[in-house]
Amino acid sequence: MLSVATNEVKLLLDENISPNIVPRLWEEGIDAVPLRDRAMLRAKDHEVFAFAAKENRAVTTINESDFEKLIARMKTHPGVISIPSGGSRDEQFDYIMAAVNQLRAMGNAMAAAQDHVVAVDEHLKVARRMVRAPEVKSPPLISPVVPKRPA
Secondary structure, three states: OOOOOOOOEEEEEOOOOOHHHHHHHHHOOEEEEEHHHHOOOOOOHHHHHHHHHHOOOEEEEOOHHHHHHHHOOOOOOOOEEEOOOOOOHHHHHHHHHHHHHHHHHOOOHHHHHOOEEEEEOOOOOEEEEEOOOOOOOOOOOOOOOOOOOOO
């Protein structure tokens, strides 16, 4: 992953998030890009996530379960911010800001998002949990036992 300043937040807004809130996010110092502006409307989730990972952007979406299935198979990823569906533009902005404020409070916002799903509920309660492929531990190397020859 690319290293970023500790207070920098980079988001890729899924097509279900209003692109009209982007200027407000920019005013808050958030580097937000809607899928629409990257000619990725109707892109498959794995394509969206590949693009997000390439630019080290957390995907912001209302489709938490779809992205969770995808990232559960990845060793590492830039993160997912999940907000409630059906919200107005103002509500979407508030949900995203609740997540961003929690991530910023942790020191390095993008490092705090990495390998996590940050879910915001309708009451602006934020929950953060790690979701990624389990690490496969190699079995310890055992030296073969070589029998001693009789003297």
